[in-house]
Amino acid sequence: MESSSPVTYREHRPGDMGIIVQRHGVFYHNNFGFDQRFEALCARITADFLDNFNPALERCWIAEKAEKFMGCIMLVKDPEQNNTAKIRLLLVDESARGEGVGTRLVQQCVDFARGAGYDAIGLWTQSDLVGARRIYRKAGFVLDKTDKHSSWGKELMGEHWKMTL
Template sequence: MNNKIDLTEQIRSSSRMMVRELGFMRSTLAATNYSPSAIHVLLEIEQNPTITPAQLAELLILEKSTISRLIQKLLCNGEIIESTNIEDGRLKNLSLTAKGKNLVNGIHRFGQQQVIFALEKLAVKQQQAVAEGITLYANALKQHRLKQTNDTAQFIDIYEGYRSGLIGKITQMHAEFYFEHANFGEFFEKKIAMDVSEFINRIGEPCNQIWSAIHNNHIVGSIAVDGQDLACGHAHLRWFILDPKCRGMGIGRLLLDKTLSFCQTQSFKAIELWTFKGLNTAARLYQQAGFKLVQEQEGSQWGTSVIEQHYIKNLNINKIS
């Protein structure tokens, strides 16, 4: 056990030293005027010339607000440019300008020299050991982080019915998500708040229900079935949203399964939902659950023009999907 502790402390000490020697403790990095985070943004844009801000945030494990600030600074300084995504006009692709490419080339030269100077102090076998060891260690850290993320899903509770703070949290999650993805503003946020509030007054009806995903006593997701909003025995799936930190854990599938089971018990003939083109992760989830895209049309009722999508899932009342 003592050997393991000694090894752990040796690695921690060496990691701190490496961070210092590489310059990550300073406010700028690689002989530039940019922070380490901004340098990483530039390097990833070079590697992925059509990357989006959301993809950058996920790749660099940074908050989207932080990524947004970094991108704005790089745009203002002429290092990068934005272009409209061909498949989805609401998304922006990022790429380097000529100025940005020159800067990144300089960053590469700086970083390569750091490595070369250090490796010159080592024998060939030691150089190979460093390359293999640091790669193994980096991958092990990543695997641990991903396992922690997956383990979080095991501590998610699905709560049925109204819960304190639910109206505000649903409104907040929708407002933030759709501002980023569709530039929806004040009108959309007020509409969500009013509609959710009105619906909460009706969840005493047997055909209506709402669920929230709870982690550490905080609401991190929601979904609802409105059985009175549509005609012909169809249910309306509404307010399906997850906190960005909890996506990719299977929580969305858990919430969706709750609604499908509920609709079976209420003997609805079908369940319908409306969403927007470009939300590909949600679209895959709907399709996997048996929803079919039946209509697409341009709409501007939310203050910004988007392509609205209408999905329907027919229900077999004798068998739960």
């Protein structure tokens, strides 16, 4: 029975990046009105991850329940900040909201970053993403700065969050 199946977490494997891009594109279009440029950004992020993947410093985790996608997250080396990692592409399937999947995915990143010897983790999110912001704050991230931008067909308030490890 699917509802009693536990959520499991694994590293990425072939085919996962296409699912990540598709899920982000559909979810953010349907729920926030983001246009196709957001999906294109997700495709670039996943392609860059695969092209430059350093397993000593980076990870992508997939959450599943009964082999069904429940969520994802990436931790990548920040090319602009010394010894800093970045969280990318956190997404929790609507059917898994409130089950701690997002919290666990973020904690996977924090734990891995500490083990890899990073000094800090940064991330960029949007002020409208209340659930994600709550997860980041609960994990110990602090809002560093904000910036208005007109991306993905909308006026948005971008937020840069940081955690010192």
